[in-house]
Amino acid sequence: MVYAASAEPARWHEAVAGIAKAMNAVQVLLFTPYVGPAHGGFFYPWGIQERDLVLYGTKYIDHDLWAKSAQRKGLMQEGLVAFDHELVPQDELLASIYYREFLSPMGVARLCSGVVFAGAPGLPATVLSIYRGLHDVPFGSKDRELMHLLMPHLSRSLGLMHRLGAARHQAASLRAALDRLSVGVLLLNHDLAVTFSNVAAERVLSRDDGLGLGANQQLAGRGNAQGKAFRLEHWLTELVNAPAFQRGAFADTFEVSRSSKQASYSVQCCPLESNDPLLTLNGARHIVFITDPKALDLPDSAQLSALLGVTPAEAKVSRALVQSGNYTEVAAALGVSVDTVRSQVKAIYAKTRVNNKAALTRLVLSLSKASV
Numbered sequence: 001m002v003y004a005a006s007a008e009p010a011r012w013h014e015a016v017a018g019i020a021k022a023m024n025a026v027q028v029l030l031f032t033p034y035v036g037p038a039h040g041g042f043f044y045p046w047g048i049q050e051r052d053l054v055l056y057g058t059k060y061i062d063h064d065l066w067a068k069s070a071q072r073k074g075l076m077q078e079g080l081v082a083f084d085h086e087l088v089p090q091d092e093l094l095a096s097i098y099y100r101e102f103l104s105p106m107g108v109a110r111l112c113s114g115v116v117f118a119g120a121p122g123l124p125a126t127v128l129s130i131y132r133g134l135h136d137v138p139f140g141s142k143d144r145e146l147m148h149l150l151m152p153h154l155s156r157s158l159g160l161m162h163r164l165g166a167a168r169h170q171a172a173s174l175r176a177a178l179d180r181l182s183v184g185v186l187l188l189n190h191d192l193a194v195t196f197s198n199v200a201a202e203r204v205l206s207r208d209d210g211l212g213l214g215a216n217q218q219l220a221g222r223g224n225a226q227g228k229a230f231r232l233e234h235w236l237t238e239l240v241n242a243p244a245f246q247r248g249a250f251a252d253t254f255e256v257s258r259s260s261k262q263a264s265y266s267v268q269c270c271p272l273e274s275n276d277p278l279l280t281l282n283g284a285r286h287i288v289f290i291t292d293p294k295a296l297d298l299p300d301s302a303q304l305s306a307l308l309g310v311t312p313a314e315a316k317v318s319r320a321l322v323q324s325g326n327y328t329e330v331a332a333a334l335g336v337s338v339d340t341v342r343s344q345v346k347a348i349y350a351k352t353r354v355n356n357k358a359a360l361t362r363l364v365l366s367l368s369k370a371s372v
Contacts, residue, residue, distance in 0.1 A: 001017040001019055002015045002153050002154060002157045003156075005157060005158050005161070006156075006157040006158070006160040006161040006164065007160075007161075007164065007206075008172075009042075009168060009169045009171075009172035009173065010172045010175070010176065011041075011126055011178065012030065012044040012172075013044055013045075015030075015044075015184070016028050016029075016030050016044050017044070017046050018047045019046075019128070019130070019150065019306055020046045020047065020130075021131045021152060022146065023130070023143065023147075024136075024137070025046070025047070025130045025132060025241060026047060026107055026108065026131055026132055026133050026136065027045070027046065027047040027048050027106065027108060027131040028045070028046040028047065028048075028128070028129065028130055028131065029044070029045050029046075029048060029127075029128075029129045029131075029156075030042075030043075030044040030045065030116075030126070030127075030128050031043045031044065031045075031126070031127060031128075032125060032126050032127075032130070033067055033127055034119070035124040035125070036057065040124065040169075040170055040171070041124055041280050042169065042173035043177070044173070044176070045174065046296070048106070049180075050055075050180035050181060050282055050317055050366050051366050051367050052102075052106055053177075053309060053365075054199075054363055054366045054367065055102065055182075056095065056102070056259075057353065058264075058306070058308060058309075058352045058353050058354075058363065059308060059309050059352075060097075060098060060101070060102045062113045063096065063097050063098040063102070064098060064372075065087070065092070065093060065096055065098050065150055066084065066087045066088060066093075066095070066111055066113065066198065067139075068090050069087040070087055070113070070201045071266075073087070073113075075087070076115055076118050076125060077112075077115060077118055077121070078115055078116070078117060078118045078151075078155070079113075079115065079148070079150070079151050079152075080114070080115050081111075081112065081113070081114045081144050081148060082111075083111065083112055083113075083115050083138075083139045083144075084109070084111035084112075084139070085138075086110070086112050087113075087266070090109075092273075093109070094192065101168050102159060106131075107133045107134075108131045108133065109132070109133055109134035110131065110132040110133065110134070110136060110138060110139060110145060111129060111130070111131060112129075112130040112131045112132075112143050112149075113127055113128070113130070113145070114127065114128045114147045114150065114151050114154075115127055115151075116128060116151060116154045116155050116158060116159070117155065117159075122162055123158075123159065123162055126154075128147070128150070128151075128154060130143075130147075130290060131266070156181065156316070162349070163313055164180045168368075170277065171280055171281055174277060174278060175196065175198075175281065175283060176278070176296075178196070178198040179198045179199045180276050181198060181200060181362070181365060182200055182369075182370045182371055182372075183200055183214075183289055183290065183291050183296070183365050183368075183372060184197070184198065184200045184201035184203075184204045184289065184290030184291070184371045184372045185197070185200070185201055185287065185288070185289060185370070186198075186201050186219070186287070186288040186290070187199040187225045187278060187281055187284035187286070187288075188219075188236075188269075188285060188286040188288060189282070189283040189285055190192065190219050190283065190285050191216065191218075191255060191283060192219070192236055192237065192240065192286070193216050193217040193218055193281035194213060194217050194218070194283065195283060195284055196281055196282060196284065198314045200290075200371075200372050201290055201372075203372065204265065204314045204372050209258045209259055209260050209262070210222070210223075210257050210259050210260075210264075210265065211228075211232070211256050211257035211258075211265055211267075211290070214233060218233050219232055219233060219236065219267075220232060220233055220287065221233075221256040221265075222255040222256070222257050222258070223252045223254055223255045223257045224254075224255050225253065225255070225266060230254065232254055232256060232267065235254050235351040236254075236286075236288075238267055240286055247291055253267070253268055254266070254267040254268075254269075255267075261267055263292060263293055263294045264293070265290055265291070265292060265295075265372070266290070266291045266292075266329050267288060267289070267290055268288065268291075268361065269286055269287070269288045269289075270286065270287050270289075270356075270357050270358040270361065271285065271286050271358075272284060272285055272286060272287055272356075272358060273355070273356040273358070275355060275360065276356060276358060278358075284355075287358045287362075288367065289361065289362075289368075290372055291360060291365070291370060292370070292371065292372045295370055295372065296298065296368060296369075297368055297369040297370065298319055298322065298323070298364065298368045299319075299367050299368060300319075301313070301315040301316045302317055304318055304319060304364070304367070307367055308348075308351065308352050308363075308367075309352075310351050310352070311347075312353075313344060314344050314347055314348050316334055317330060317334065317339075317341055317344045317345060317348065318348055318360060318364055319364065320333055320334060321345070321357060321361070321362045322360070322361065322365065323363050327341045327342060327345075328334075345360075348360065
């Protein structure tokens with residue numbers, strides 16, 4: 001399976017699942033610790049929720065005692081295997097923010113980490129991390145032996161994959177991240193044709209309950225925006241073709257009427273910015289989010305503030321942007337100026353390591369309880 005994944009990067013999840021079983025793991029992560037998917041890196045998890053990957057990348061990466069220790073001790077050497085207690089004494093780990101706020105809720109306290117690549121041109125530093133719980137059997141000599149046997153195979157397979165095409169690999173990693181979201185996500189090209197739909201969106205489209213695909217693979221449905229009746233395809237066309245300075249005049253949310261008489265689907269559409277890695281996926285130019293308002297449970301402002309490390313005011317802006325839309329509407333809802341909203345959004349982007357509304361929406365939705 002490891003070698004099959006070199007030609008089909010989407011199969012890395014199967015390979016990681018096999019490793020988890022062999023290592024008696026509660027969670028496994030094959031990843032590039034210093035390079036995110038936006039820059040050619042990847043995260044292939046097993047047993048790890050998307051929200052936890054998001055929280056790690058936006059907040060807890062700076063608190064990762066294991067990673068810091070490995071760097072400090074010079075242990076990022078190809079083929080090297082290290083255990084949790086060799087990196088950080090257990091009492092120090094258990095007393096840390098990293099454990100109390102991040103690892104403990106996931107049931108993780110033990111680590112067996114192997115360095116696949118130390119980092120070189122075209123081969124970003126890559127690590128295989130195997131996790132167990134606090135009361136599980138500690139990692140020992142047999143685990144180290146198995147990891148040493150795995151490292152050369154992972155190295156050859158990942159090396160071949162990078163030579164076959166890093167772009168293909170990046171695309172597979174991005175698709176997998178979208179598939180882990182419980183809200184519907186679609187990518188549209190310049191002509192507004194659907195070029196990708198995640199698992200949740202496929203479920204929605206297969207129901208044919210007010211929302212479907214029409215001519216030329218374009219989204220089709222009836223509903224309303226700002227109290228006016230529209231066809232979804234016409235609303236999308238108006239939204240994406242409006243000059244940037246006029247886009248605030250259009251609603252960012254479209255309510256799709258469902259034939260089953262259930263609550264409307266809410267559809268949001270954001271253009272992808274020039275630096276968004278999703279642009280690499282089949283000519284994508286716009287991202288669409290589909291949610292069921294009755295099934296969507298966004299974190300409240302206090303929860304978002306704690307989860308993302310933003311101020312309470314910034315948390316309110318984050319939540320409002322995802323719920324409704326443009327800066328003008330958010331400013332009016334919160335009783336502040338548009339300039340204040342812009343300033344707070346810049347601060348939010350810096351603190352959460354995102355750089356556009358589409359990425360912020362993905363981030364907040366990944367932290368939500370939702371289904372469609």
